[in-house]
Amino acid sequence: MEQVMRNAFLFLSKNKALTKMARKYGLRFGAGRFVAGERIDQAVQCIKELNEKELCVTIDYLGEFIDTEQEANEMADNSIEAIRAIGREKLDSQLSLKMTSMGLDISDEIVMNNMRRILTAAKENNVFVTIDMEDYSRCGKTIEIFKRLKEEFDNVGTVIQSYLYRTVADIEDLNQYNPNLRLVKGAYKESPNVAFPEKKDVDDNFKKIIEMHLLNGNYTAVATHDDAMIEFTKELVKKHNIPNDQFEFQMLYGIRPERQLELVKEGYKMRVYVPYGTDWYGYFMRRLAERPANVAFVLKGMIKK
Numbered sequence: 001m002e003q004v005m006r007n008a009f010l011f012l013s014k015n016k017a018l019t020k021m022a023r024k025y026g027l028r029f030g031a032g033r034f035v036a037g038e039r040i041d042q043a044v045q046c047i048k049e050l051n052e053k054e055l056c057v058t059i060d061y062l063g064e065f066i067d068t069e070q071e072a073n074e075m076a077d078n079s080i081e082a083i084r085a086i087g088r089e090k091l092d093s094q095l096s097l098k099m100t101s102m103g104l105d106i107s108d109e110i111v112m113n114n115m116r117r118i119l120t121a122a123k124e125n126n127v128f129v130t131i132d133m134e135d136y137s138r139c140g141k142t143i144e145i146f147k148r149l150k151e152e153f154d155n156v157g158t159v160i161q162s163y164l165y166r167t168v169a170d171i172e173d174l175n176q177y178n179p180n181l182r183l184v185k186g187a188y189k190e191s192p193n194v195a196f197p198e199k200k201d202v203d204d205n206f207k208k209i210i211e212m213h214l215l216n217g218n219y220t221a222v223a224t225h226d227d228a229m230i231e232f233t234k235e236l237v238k239k240h241n242i243p244n245d246q247f248e249f250q251m252l253y254g255i256r257p258e259r260q261l262e263l264v265k266e267g268y269k270m271r272v273y274v275p276y277g278t279d280w281y282g283y284f285m286r287r288l289a290e291r292p293a294n295v296a297f298v299l300k301g302m303i304k305k
């Protein structure tokens, strides 16, 4: 049943008509639990509140179905607006963004131009930028773009997903760049030809890449809500005397907020991924796909209205 629901929400997340409708009608159905708002001032307010609790942030301007150069350029403009707000308001925040929103499905040249604009503005404002990882069909291209950008900029990192078979080879290959990587399990529906179908294998591979990347001496963001993975990381860093400034934990906004604060209290760096923007629908559906308990929460919210 859980798998059926997961597939249904992932299917719905890709619906263009519903995305457009959601844009028009504004944040609904309890999406405000996972999305900071539709405008930058709402995101800034949210970051301030998290920073006050000693939580660091990475902010993401949401954008789905970017089909034209103009749309990609507008997405880049919005990310630059967010970077300038971080600098102006002196927020403890990085920026995250997706290569499709920069024009990956249109041309590499558009992506590179937009990313150079963003990373230059980010450098001026002392902001680090993480390139999110999308579905398998975009993974290779995203890594190639990351490598090209890394040769020009030092304030850029990317994401590696433990559910993919190719991941261990990617960690080995990327080591030459000493990259700052966010490690995740992976959020998309992938074929068993490219990704482990069994959760146990995804978890084992997650532990493996956390260990590889940390022992390679690279900065590692362990992005998970899974206590087993958090405990594994804590034990690993203790065993190998890895300093607290070589790694951090990351969680999504609205998910396990109490656990986020506990980790801060324990002395760990904890970064919250804060999405905002009018394109909240696809992101919201992917969160519902991850956890059926979130669906119950949403239904309660709808009944209350």
Ligand SMILES: Cc1cc2nc3c(=O)[nH]c(=O)nc-3n(C[C@H](O)[C@H](O)[C@H](O)COP(=O)(O)OP(=O)(O)OC[C@H]3O[C@@H](n4cnc5c(N)ncnc54)[C@H](O)[C@@H]3O)c2cc1C
Pocket (backbone or CB within 6 Å): 131, 132, 133, 134, 159, 161, 184, 185, 186, 187, 188, 223, 224, 225, 226, 227, 250, 251, 252, 255, 256, 272, 273, 290, 291
């Ligand atoms: C900061 C951040 C950035 C991300 N960026 C990307 C990206 O760029 N690309 C990508 O593909 N994916 C990304 N993801 C999503 C990621 O790949 C997973 O889909 C998502 O994090 C769910 O996996 P999990 O590791 O949290 O654990 P799961 O395997 O989903 O859950 C394991 C256990 O964690 C606990 N748990 C999980 N959720 C909750 C909850 N809501 N409440 C209480 N307990 C819970 C439960 O005990 C559960 O059994 C990101 C995730 C985070 C946190």
